[in-house]
Amino acid sequence: MLTGSLLAAPARAEPGAPPRTGFETSKGARWTTQAEEADFLADVDKASARVAVDTLGATAQGRPLNLVRIGAPAAPADAARAARGNSLMLICSQHGDEPSGREACLTTIRDLAYAKDPGTRRFLERTNVLVVPTANPDGRAADTRGNSEGTDINRDHLALTTAESRAMARVIRDWRPDTVYDLHEYGATVPYYKKDLLALWPRNLNTSTPVHREARTLSDTYVRPHAEDAGFSTGVYGIWTDPETGEPVKQVAGDGQERILRNTAGVKNSVGQLVETRVDPLTDAEKGRPRRQQQAPGGLPTRRPGRRVRLREGASSVDRGRHHRGPALRLRGPRPGVPRRRGQRTGRGGRGAPRPAVRLPVGRSAVRRHTG
Numbered sequence: 001m002l003t004g005s006l007l008a009a010p011a012r013a014e015p016g017a018p019p020r021t022g023f024e025t026s027k028g029a030r031w032t033t034q035a036e037e038a039d040f041l042a043d044v045d046k047a048s049a050r051v052a053v054d055t056l057g058a059t060a061q062g063r064p065l066n067l068v069r070i071g072a073p074a075a076p077a078d079a080a081r082a083a084r085g086n087s088l089m090l091i092c093s094q095h096g097d098e099p100s101g102r103e104a105c106l107t108t109i110r111d112l113a114y115a116k117d118p119g120t121r122r123f124l125e126r127t128n129v130l131v132v133p134t135a136n137p138d139g140r141a142a143d144t145r146g147n148s149e150g151t152d153i154n155r156d157h158l159a160l161t162t163a164e165s166r167a168m169a170r171v172i173r174d175w176r177p178d179t180v181y182d183l184h185e186y187g188a189t190v191p192y193y194k195k196d197l198l199a200l201w202p203r204n205l206n207t208s209t210p211v212h213r214e215a216r217t218l219s220d221t222y223v224r225p226h227a228e229d230a231g232f233s234t235g236v237y238g239i240w241t242d243p244e245t246g247e248p249v250k251q252v253a254g255d256g257q258e259r260i261l262r263n264t265a266g267v268k269n270s271v272g273q274l275v276e277t278r279v280d281p282l283t284d285a286e287k288g289r290p291r292r293q294q295q296a297p298g299g300l301p302t303r304r305p306g307r308r309v310r311l312r313e314g315a316s317s318v319d320r321g322r323h324h325r326g327p328a329l330r331l332r333g334p335r336p337g338v339p340r341r342r343g344q345r346t347g348r349g350g351r352g353a354p355r356p357a358v359r360l361p362v363g364r365s366a367v368r369r370h371t372g
Contacts, residue, residue, distance in 0.1 A: 001112055008104070008331075012269075014059070018044075018047075018110055018113075018114045019039070019040050019043040019044060019047075019110060020040075021036065021037075021106050021107060021110075022036040023038055023103045024107070026080060031103065031140075032102070032103060033100045033195075034063060034134075034137065034140075034141060037133065037134065038064075038112070039108065039111070039208055040106060041066065041106075041133070042161050044109060044110055044113050045319070047113065047114075048113035048114065049073065049074045049075070050070055050071060050072050050073070050074065050075055050112065050113050050124060051068060051109065051112075051113045051213060052068070052069045052075035052077070052214065053067070053068050053069075054066065054067045054068075054223070055067075055173070056132075056167040056170065057137045057163050057166070057167050058281050059137050059147065059148065059163055059164065060147065060148045060149055060163065061137075061138045061141075061148045062274060063137035063138055064137070065132070065135075065137065065163065065164060065167045066132070066133060066134065067130060067131070067132055067167075067171060068109050068130070068131040068132075068133060069125050069128070069129075069130060069309070070109065070113065070124065070128075070129040070130075070131065071123055071125075071127070071128050071129065072124035072125045073125070076128040079174040079175045082175055082176075083126045083174075083175060083176035085128060086089025086126060086127050086128065086177055086178055087127065087128040087129075087130060087176065087177040087178055087179075088127055088128070088129050088177060088178065088179045088181065089129075089130040089131075089132075089171065089172070089175070089177035089180045089285065090105050090129070090130070090131045090132070090181045090183065091132050091168060091180065091181065091183065091261060092104070092105035092106075092131065092132060092133050092134060092135055092183050093105075093134060093136060093140060093183065093184075094135040094136050094153045094154045094164075094182065094184070094261065095139065095145045095152070095154065095184060095185075095232050096136045096137075096138070096140040096141070096142060096143060096144050096147070097134065097143050097144055097145050098184050098185035098279075099140060099186070100183075100185055100277055101183025101184060101275075101277075102134050102140065102183075104183060105131050105132075105133045105183065106133055108131070109131055109133065112124065112129060118229075122271065128175070128177075130171060130175055130177060132167075132184065133152065133165075133170060133173070135164060135168065136153050136164055137168020139153075145163055146340065147162055149162065151328070154182075154260055154261055155182075155257075155259050155260065155334055156259065157169065157258075157259050157260065157261050157263065157264040158258050158259035159259065162327065164286070168261070172264075172265070172268060172270065176270075176327075177270055178270060178271060179218070179270060179271040179272075179273065180261065180262075180265035180270045180271070180272050181273045181274070181275065182261050182262055182265075182273065182274050182275070183275055183278060184275070184276045184277075185276065185277050185278070185279045186198060186237070186276040186277075186278060186279065187278075187279050188278050188279070189240070191243040191248055192238075192240035192241060192242070192243065193235075193241075193252070193349065194242050195233045195234050195235035195278065195294050196227070196232035196233045196234065196277065196278050197224070197227045197232050197233070197234045197235075197275060197276070197277055197320060198234065198235050198236060198237035198238075198274075198275070198276040198278075199219040199223050199224055199234065199236065199237060199273065199274060199275050199276075200219065200236060200237035200238065200254045200262060200273075200274040200276075201216045201218070201219050201266070201271075201272065201273065202213035202215055202262050202263045202265060202266025202267070202272040202273075203254065203255060203256040203258075203260070203262075203266075204256040204257070204258055204263035204266055204267055205256060205264060206258070206266075206267045206302050207266035207267055207272075207289065208269065211269055211270075211271060212266065214271050215266060215271045215272055215273060218271055218273055218293045219236075219273060219278075219291075223273065223275065223335065227253075232339070236254070237254045237274055237276050238251050238252055238253035238255075239251055239252075239254070240252060245300055254274075260273075262274040275316075281285070288371075
């Protein structure tokens, strides 16, 4: 979750001070532009040995697809070595019209780079953090769900027809992250579907049972309670609930299609975690206020009228909660007994017994899912 208070700041930080995003310097009036993101990442990269920024490729319109590597005492550089350890991957705003995840990831990169407390240092010494801060740059510029070719990237993680999905697939293949965290937004349906934050785990039936169990534990025991401690309501993504009893009414989303990143991650033995934050409509008073808009190529506004995001300005990502020590985005890897690496499993064969390759039955697994 994003918490903290905003202090007035110039467009560029003073020498030696941590850089700030466009969202922060505008006091939440607009989203961070692509140029501001480039300057922000360059400043963080230059200031901290913990951070390194790579360019994975380019979109159809030529915008860069970046990967930020974070660790201590220095950014991880050897993917094969990192794959033998513990790695966490954050995928931010695959849907271009859902920008709050991108803002959260940018401030998280900065906070992890500049934090001096022992808890964060220990966390980064044990965990490689990989961040794709803008997973859909063309869609973000045009404020559209899909990319510039009209493709929903979060439905392309099996076919891999887009540059964006292929870039993410290469990172997952090479770095083999233990946990993949996918950040989105959703529109509320009152009164059945209006929680501040919704979370969900992989539901594809080809996800191994221990990975599925660990992903649900992460959601139910860590992500949601931490958000609730911060004062936010939570629920399960895709499940409408009775406003009086809290009992499930029906499922409207969150199935087991392999092509969705949350499920793709689970099939590849990563603990996939979807987090959706609620978008609220503007109030009548807010509709009357002038708003500054970030301009995309061709003059398209990147902030849609009639919406606001439940973000607290000047967000910090290293706030602490009672459920763990260290940074708020500390997502624990699989516990003993859970397969941490491809090709290993537990069960009747015993801990560490070889696991055969997962085969995806065409036409079946897309409609089969874990119901839990």
